[in-house]
Amino acid sequence: MYERNKNEFKEKFGEYIADFTEKHPNDYVMKLIKNATKARGLMPCIVFDNTDHFPQIFQEAVFQYAQSIYRKVFSFIICPITDRTIWQLSKSGPLQSYENQAFYLPVPSTKDVLAKRIEFIKEKAIEDSEVSKKYFTKKGIRLSIPNISAFAFAVEDIFINEDYIGRVVGWLSNHDIRRSLQIARRIITSPITDISLLVNAYVIGKKSQISHWQIKKALLVGDYNHFYQKDSNFILNLFEVQPSNITSPLLRLSILRLLSDTYSENSDAEKNYLYIDDILNYFEPVTINRILVKEHLKALLDYRLIETYDPTDGNIYELQRVKITPCGRIHYEFAVEEKEGIYIGQMALNTPIASQSYLVRVRDFLKKKRTRQDWVVIIKLFVEYCLQQDSLYISLPQKQIYDSQRKLRERISQRWT
Numbered sequence: 001m002y003e004r005n006k007n008e009f010k011e012k013f014g015e016y017i018a019d020f021t022e023k024h025p026n027d028y029v030m031k032l033i034k035n036a037t038k039a040r041g042l043m044p045c046i047v048f049d050n051t052d053h054f055p056q057i058f059q060e061a062v063f064q065y066a067q068s069i070y071r072k073v074f075s076f077i078i079c080p081i082t083d084r085t086i087w088q089l090s091k092s093g094p095l096q097s098y099e100n101q102a103f104y105l106p107v108p109s110t111k112d113v114l115a116k117r118i119e120f121i122k123e124k125a126i127e128d129s130e131v132s133k134k135y136f137t138k139k140g141i142r143l144s145i146p147n148i149s150a151f152a153f154a155v156e157d158i159f160i161n162e163d164y165i166g167r168v169v170g171w172l173s174n175h176d177i178r179r180s181l182q183i184a185r186r187i188i189t190s191p192i193t194d195i196s197l198l199v200n201a202y203v204i205g206k207k208s209q210i211s212h213w214q215i216k217k218a219l220l221v222g223d224y225n226h227f228y229q230k231d232s233n234f235i236l237n238l239f240e241v242q243p244s245n246i247t248s249p250l251l252r253l254s255i256l257r258l259l260s261d262t263y264s265e266n267s268d269a270e271k272n273y274l275y276i277d278d279i280l281n282y283f284e285p286v287t288i289n290r291i292l293v294k295e296h297l298k299a300l301l302d303y304r305l306i307e308t309y310d311p312t313d314g315n316i317y318e319l320q321r322v323k324i325t326p327c328g329r330i331h332y333e334f335a336v337e338e339k340e341g342i343y344i345g346q347m348a349l350n351t352p353i354a355s356q357s358y359l360v361r362v363r364d365f366l367k368k369k370r371t372r373q374d375w376v377v378i379i380k381l382f383v384e385y386c387l388q389q390d391s392l393y394i395s396l397p398q399k400q401i402y403d404s405q406r407k408l409r410e411r412i413s414q415r416w417t
Contacts, residue, residue, distance in 0.1 A: 033073045044075040052082045053178065056312065067098045080105070110170035110180040114159045117181075121152040158193075158215060159184060165215055171326035172219075172234050174304055183219065183234055190218035213340045220346050227346035234327075235343075236303040238335050239351045239386060246354065247292050248393040249386045250409065251283075255296060256332045257408045258282060259306060259324035273309050277318035285397050286405075297322070305331055336411055341379045344416075348382035358385050383416040 002009040021028045036042045046069065051062045059081045066077040125148045159166055169187075173179035187193055192214055220227045220235055229237055238256070239249040248254070258279065263272050276297065280290045298316050300306045305328035308314070309321035324332075334343035349366075353359055361381055365374050387409065396402045 030069070030073060033069070033075055037074050044073070045078070046075055047078045049080070052080045056082075064098075067100075107175045107177065109166070110173065110175065110177075111160060111163075111166040113177055113180060114155075114166070114169075114184060118152050118156050118160065121155075122149060125149040125152065155184075155188060158187070158210060162212075162215075164212065168216070168219070168330060171330040174307075174325050174327050179234070186222050186234075187215055187218045190222055192218035192221060213342050216340070216342045217346075220342065227350050229350065234303075236299065236305060236331060237347050237351060238331060239347050239382075240299075241352065242295070243352060245292055245295065246393075247288060248390040249351065250390045250394070250412075251288065251292070252296050252300060253332065253335055253408065254283070254286075254394075254405055255279065255293070255300065256305065256324060256328050257404055259322070260329065260332060261404050263324050263329075272323040273321040274323070275318070276316055276320045276322065279322075280318070282401070286402075287393070287395050300328065303327070336408065336415070341375065341416070344382065345375050345379050348378050351382070353385065354389070355385055358382075379416050383412055387413060387417070 001012065033044050033046075036044045046066070048062050048066060051059050054062075063079050063081060066079045069075060070077050159169065169180050169183050172183055193210065220232075222228075222231055224231060227235070227237070229240070236252075238252040241247055241249055241251075259274060262274050276294070279297070280293055283293050284290065294316050297306070301308065301314065301316065301322070304325055306322045307325050309323075313320065335347075338344065349362070358381055362378055365378055368374075370378075390409065396405055
């Protein structure tokens with residue numbers, strides 16, 4: 001056919017290659033790699049990008065597949081996997097069986113990641129400035145190219161020029177890049193932030209004005225008017241208790257306080273962890289049932305306020321070891337040290353309460369538009385209720401190891417009552 005009709009040959013050969021690549025993609029890629037190695041004298045470098053964004057079983061399968069390529073054809077393989085997967089595979093799995101070299105890649109700061117993304121938006125807006133384009137947000141808001149540039153500057157003001165907000169986002173996500181971006185999106189798309197006002201301010205040449213309390217409230221409530229636990233994957237109500245297992249609303253804070261006392265950035269990493277059994281023994285003289293402590297530890301673990309020594313083990317049992325995470329530390333800061341009271345104010349309206357008198361008094365505030373002073377009163381009533389319930393269910397022994405627990409309660413009382 002080649003001698004008779006070269007064009008027909010090219011068509012037939014093209015059809016053959018297209019069919020081969022579709023039905024036998026692995027063989028096709030292997031032949032390309034062999035050609036690069038044997039015919040061209042080059043060493044192929046193959047990168048399995050974003051492998052670490054998938055579940056552990058998927059990461060393990062990709063690692064094994066990468067090894068099969070390396071064993072069949074000389075090549076250099078890069079396969080990013082998470083520290084959790086490395087932990088599991090180092091104990092039992094293909095990581096032990098195959099030749100490999102592991103490198104630790106430090107996680108960049110949330111501020112740096114957002115800064116690069118904002119720079120990309122600015123560059124894109126400049127490139128497309130001569131083209132008539134319209135962009136639409138998730139909620140149908142139309143933005144033109146000038147608006148996109150203004151949007152980038154507005155976002156930069158929120159996350160880059162404010163070190164505190166960058167720290168909050170980074171700590172809440174435990175410095176996970178993908179979760180950091182999800183938190184940033186939650187803040188930007190919340191009606192509390194009102195990004196359209198910020199964009200309009202830049203369009204007319206004014207600097208945007210947005211306060212810390214607005215950003216934190218946007219983080220807490222998202223698309224709602226108030227905090228909604230089922231909608232929040234990043235914020236946990238530290239004061240919540242289950243109706244079936246009523247205990248002190250300060251128990252979760254008490255656990256974080258204990259783990260925080262143990263944590264030190266400068267100490268040996270091994271010493272930052274506590275055995276679950278030691279935590280249970282710590283709270284037993286406080287008159288808290290061991291099962292209750294386990295339940296609240298599980299809630300803290302599920303929302304990443306604490307983490308286990310073995311990152312792949314998500315269960316709570318006596319021989320398990322846990323430590324407080326950056327997410328847990330920022331939650332503690334929200335509940336105890338925050339000046340504006342945004343977090344504790346939202347929790348005051350969304351925590352199950354076992355006091356009829358409290359409900360009656362707070363309902364009066366819910367019927368009207370609340371002022372700053374109204375919020376102060378609501379928080380004061382809520383804190384008084386929490387301390388009163390805490391005194392019913394917790395009795396701190398007069399020992400030095402419980403001094404920090406007493407200081408926690410004194411700090412909350414002094415701050416709000």
